[in-house]
Amino acid sequence: MADNITHHYISSFFLVGIPGLQEFHCWIGIPVCLLFVLALLGNSVIIITIKLEPSLHQPMYFFLCMLAMNDMALVSSTAPKMLGIFWFDAHRFDFDVCLAQMYFIHTFCIIESALLVAMAFDRYAAICIPLRYATILTTPVVIKMGLVGALRAVLMVLPCPILIKRLPYYSKYIINHAYCEHMAVVKLASANTLINRAYGIAVALSVMILDLALIATSYIKILQAVFRLSSQNARSKALGTCAAHVCTILVSYTPALFSFLTHRFGKKVPASVHIIFASSYLLVPPTVNPLVYGVKTKQIRDRVIGLFFPNKKQSEN
Template structure:
């Protein structure tokens, strides 16, 4: 049902139709999605239980990792339960305000995660390029400020989105061809001019994703130069191995996000169901893989996990 005002129509709710063209496969797709969600909860909760109580883990890299786990848990809880409800119970309706809240949290948390990934790249840069100044630069006070900055940055850049969407008219339809309220998916079904919304989305992406990727690339370029100046091959291998988990996390976080971003704007020939599936993987795979990657590649965490299993 549409609530009418003099100048525009605003729906009381939106209808999320899931994955158009693959409705018969949605139940079977929900099974691996549910497994991935469970692994996300278990993996990230385990990381927090390992890092937070142990003083020995209160170091910059592990504190950043705990921030990443908190963001991943909240981001997954924001989207995955609703997606599973759509697939299992055909619960397609979402309240207009709830949709805006979901939209805000999805993208704000993505920006927060990007900020933390940038901070982790800076952590590796200082540790390898300026090891003697590491403890004086990355103090607990600085790390806490970075965490607060990540929250403020994500919230600040995403705060205008709900208000910009509220000014749009949805006189044609309230049906969103998606499994969750993605910014551009909601904007596209409006029947009024969406230029401001599109410019806003592009500007935010450039100010966050593009800037962060450039800064991360600069950091790792400096790291590579420093590493290959080391005389010992063992020292080079050790330095690079400490960066490997972070590089893996960067790749699985940014590649799907960039694909989704560019598909909305330029990928008109890409089938809609392909875009939606990849958009779902973008919110499912990084939160699930982050603790697995760090758990497998970080010796201290791996040892702690073994001890936990032995104690249990």
């Protein structure tokens, strides 16, 4: 019995990629590679821009910098293996390496959610209590909020690989997925996985419900404060500072929610559709976030133009 707990009997998993679309893997790898490169490039530009521009050394942009670093880590833990599957038929994944990828992916996703909550609080403080904004969101407080969000993710996801390591894996080793997702790995175990399933659902629901409730509360307070303003121009300006954050929330949570629901309740949803959505919510938000903030935030947009097109910036001045 002890052997069944300590030994898996399989040394690696076989990741199919996108079931039913194997013949198109070569072509699917092109947008994956493009998203990966754009995510790394875009988020690097955001980080460098914030670092070089003293006027951007504010809580809002510090959180954005954290989000950019987390997005780079998220795509780097996912895209290279996907490209290995799509382009080089590298379907085999060592058991422990698979668990490590699963751990990092889910940890970075929860950190992402925590940062979106922190950014919602930042907008609430800036719009609803502007006179106390500088004293509430000091640099040490911003750093602590980032660390608390990261620590929450690390501790919440840690039991997942530990619980999986206790399961016996005798013969099932084919994962119908493009990366090592928690429930996809759990389903292959040759034992009762009720604890694993219950814990996975509990973590996903608690994070999503709590974080979305905090974000919704922040924006209800923001809207109440904005509509109390007498000037239409002031209202537009206040809401304009939230536009990029709202876009990021929609881009991040919509495919994540769809993937979560279809994985557990969408029995009639084709596996290929589910996996495309599950992969897109790891690749698309990190790519889109820098574009959204670059377009919607004038300070970042102006600084980026100044970095890449100094002559144009000088002519405007």
